[in-house]
Amino acid sequence: MVRVKEMERRDKMVLPGDFLGTSEEFIPGTGVYDHGGNLYASYIGDVSIGSNRVINVIPRVDTPPTIEEGDVVIGQVVDIKDNVAIVNIGCVKGKESREVAAPGQGIIHISNVRNGYVTELQQEFGYLDVVKARVIDAKTLRLSTKAKDLGVIKAMCMKCKRDLKRKGNVLTCDRCKHVETRKLSEDYGKGLI
Ligand code: ZN
Secondary structure: OOOOOHHHOOOOEEOOOOEEEEOOOOEEOOOEEEEOOEEEEOOOEEEEEOOOOEEEEEEOOOOOOOOOOOOEEEEEEEEEOOOEEEEEEEEEOOOOOOOOOOOEEEEEEHHHOOOOOOOOHHHOOOOOOEEEEEEEEOOOOEEEOOOOOOEEEEOEOOOOOOEOEEEOOEEEOOOOOOEEOOOEOOOOOOOOO
């Protein structure tokens, strides 16, 4: 594992598992995963750092999608509309020993969030949340989080960007005491994929 030095971070080619920096320095974007506050590349690609401190790994080679119906994927919520949450898929669980090249964007429709009626999607997901979801349609990449182990596994405070801690059925921020709700996976905060 090679640390990418400050000067070499931009446009540097990295390999899966290469250390990119810490979550204090950057917000993990596509192709980057967070393990204990350290950020690593998910696949081979070039490092790109956005103006908002979002660090991404851009794949050099387009790997064909290998996602099938029933697969469990890990991704990051990049947009929340009235009826759908858009998820950048980062890896497919169990398919590889490591995460695989980003195959695209999945969609969680409001009807596939949980068993029960959802009135506001903003109460279930937050921007840049890491979610674990099941593929219910591989062609259109429709996803579902309707199971105990599925849902948000990592989230940060909307106000101060700290990792939120689970307290019962809600998430709270240690720093600013902000309380947020999510469709939580039972694996929230365990660092498990
Ligand atoms: Zn906070």
